[in-house]
Amino acid sequence: MTPGGSTRYRLDMITCGGCGREIDAGGVEYGVKLMCGRCYHLQVNGPEPPRTLSSKTFLLLSSMCLLAMALAGLSLCVLYLLGTEDLGWFIVLTVLMLASLGCPAAVLARRRNLALLIASLYLPLGVWAYLWRAAPGIDWEYGKMTAYGGLFFFAVGIVAMLLFLRDLRALPRL
Numbered sequence: 001m002t003p004g005g006s007t008r009y010r011l012d013m014i015t016c017g018g019c020g021r022e023i024d025a026g027g028v029e030y031g032v033k034l035m036c037g038r039c040y041h042l043q044v045n046g047p048e049p050p051r052t053l054s055s056k057t058f059l060l061l062s063s064m065c066l067l068a069m070a071l072a073g074l075s076l077c078v079l080y081l082l083g084t085e086d087l088g089w090f091i092v093l094t095v096l097m098l099a100s101l102g103c104p105a106a107v108l109a110r111r112r113n114l115a116l117l118i119a120s121l122y123l124p125l126g127v128w129a130y131l132w133r134a135a136p137g138i139d140w141e142y143g144k145m146t147a148y149g150g151l152f153f154f155a156v157g158i159v160a161m162l163l164f165l166r167d168l169r170a171l172p173r174l
């Protein structure tokens with residue numbers, strides 16, 4: 001397998017952009033979306049795959065985003081502890097933040113579906129951001145922003161989950 005090359009012109013075989021497996025798309029018409037049966041990655045069947053991300057790039061980008069999230073999220077928890085010295089809430093927030101990161105990390109280990117990944121990150125993150133605002137001792141402007149962010153994250157998470165479920169029901173899985 002050469003990068004971006006040899007599989008492109010083999011009409012019925014496509015390389016999954018999620019797990020890198022070869023998918024026999026023989027029964028599916030060109031231009032029709034399909035889902036990888038193993039990792040649920042979305043792709044379009046056709047001789048010229050519009051998706052140029054390789055499975056490794058997908059994994060790398062997702063991991064880097066999660067790592068950046070982990071750093072930002074955990075520093076917010078520490079910031080809370082430093083600002084309020086409330087250890088109980090600090091533990092609640094930190095555990096929830098770890099859960100917010102653990103969900104997408106667990107999904108990423110087995111599935112490479114972007115909508116599912118976003119849903120598994122943003123739903124718990126929305127709850128976290130809301131709690132971060134609700135936690136005692138946060139009354140500065142930043143807290144208010146985080147609460148709105150929480151609602152926004154939660155809404156994005158729900159939309160992503162609905163999109164994923166719709167695709168899961170509607171698309172052929174090969």
Ligand SMILES: [Zn+2]
Pocket residue numbers: 016017018019020021036037038039040041
């Ligand atoms: Zn796959």
